[in-house]
Amino acid sequence: MRALIVDDSRAMRRIVGRILVDAGFEILEAGDGQEALDVLAAHDGDLPVLACVDWNMPVMDGLTFITEVRKRAAWRAITLMMVTTESEQDRIVRALAAGAHEYLIKPFTGDALVEKLDLLGLTPTTVGDLV
Amino acid sequence: MTTYSAPDQALVHAAIEQVWGSMLFEAADPWPTGVPAEFETGLQAHIEIRGGWNGRLLLTCDSAVATQIAGALLGIGPDEPVDEPDVHDAVGEVLNVVGGSVKGAIGGSMTLGLPGVRASASPRSSEESLVVSWRGNPVHVQIVPDAELAGDS
Numbered sequence: 001m002r003a004l005i006v007d008d009s010r011a012m013r014r015i016v017g018r019i020l021v022d023a024g025f026e027i028l029e030a031g032d033g034q035e036a037l038d039v040l041a042a043h044d045g046d047l048p049v050l051a052c053v054d055w056n057m058p059v060m061d062g063l064t065f066i067t068e069v070r071k072r073a074a075w076r077a078i079t080l081m082m083v084t085t086e087s088e089q090d091r092i093v094r095a096l097a098a099g100a101h102e103y104l105i106k107p108f109t110g111d112a113l114v115e116k117l118d119l120l121g122l123t124p125t126t127v128g129d130l131v
Numbered sequence: 132m133t134t135y136s137a138p139d140q141a142l143v144h145a146a147i148e149q150v151w152g153s154m155l156f157e158a159a160d161p162w163p164t165g166v167p168a169e170f171e172t173g174l175q176a177h178i179e180i181r182g183g184w185n186g187r188l189l190l191t192c193d194s195a196v197a198t199q200i201a202g203a204l205l206g207i208g209p210d211e212p213v214d215e216p217d218v219h220d221a222v223g224e225v226l227n228v229v230g231g232s233v234k235g236a237i238g239g240s241m242t243l244g245l246p247g248v249r250a251s252a253s254p255r256s257s258e259e260s261l262v263v264s265w266r267g268n269p270v271h272v273q274i275v276p277d278a279e280l281a282g283d284s
């Protein structure tokens with residue numbers, strides 16, 4: 001199964017990617033929301049099951065990306081998780097209202113991300129034969 | 132009208148301790164008093180905070196220290212090379228996460244800019260600067276309100 005990591009920081013993409021690879025994912029990457037939409041369009045027949053999305057990015061921010069993903073019926077099965085420094089309650093509410101399924105605040109530990117995957121039913125033990 | 136307190140050094144130090152511990156797996160001990168913390172060739176990451184308080188945070192460290200921080204963040208061994216773009220990106224991301232924690236602690240409707248990185252010597256000794264230790268080397272973190280920026284030539 002695939003995961004898309006959307007973050008303008010290459011370092012953060014590598015950190016998140018390392019944790020997700022250990023959890024059994026193949027990784028796709030994008031440096032901003034627009035690039036992420038292009039990646040999804042290019043993988044329309046084999047979409048990621050998960051997208052981890054930063055909020056503050058150039059070109060297109062994460063909130064706009066999530067809103068755009070939710071407009072497309074074919075992409076509704078993608079689980080969306082914000083992974084961001086934005087910690088205020090109103091930001092979390094806005095992200096969830098836009099269609100995010102989970103919210104992880106930076107800095108985070110690898111265990112915290114795996115716990116979120118568990119909650120979403122996206123770890124090898126919970127996904128079962130999808131792995 | 133709601134007023135917001137400017138972030139102080141204790142708040143910023145708490146954010147740094149959190150980031151150092153969870154992302155870099157190191158303690159952020161205060162730099163010992165009286166020990167020189169200056170260097171000539173370094174990197175400075177900067178990020179703006181806008182809203183109830185306006186200003187920016189600056190993180191400045193020696194170039195070799197920046198490379199070590201990038202290596203720790205990326206999980207790269209001490210003897211493996213780290214590309215310069217990765218060093219800039221990593222130092223900027225560390226300050227981005229510190230800035231997010233500081234912004235969240237200030238509260239209210241605030242926005243955080245995107246981090247930038249440039250070459251810089253250590254801050255002038257007259258400037259107020261929080262200095263923490265990274266593996267025995269100084270890392271300066273400054274809180275610069277807009278009013279000081281306007282008067283900065």
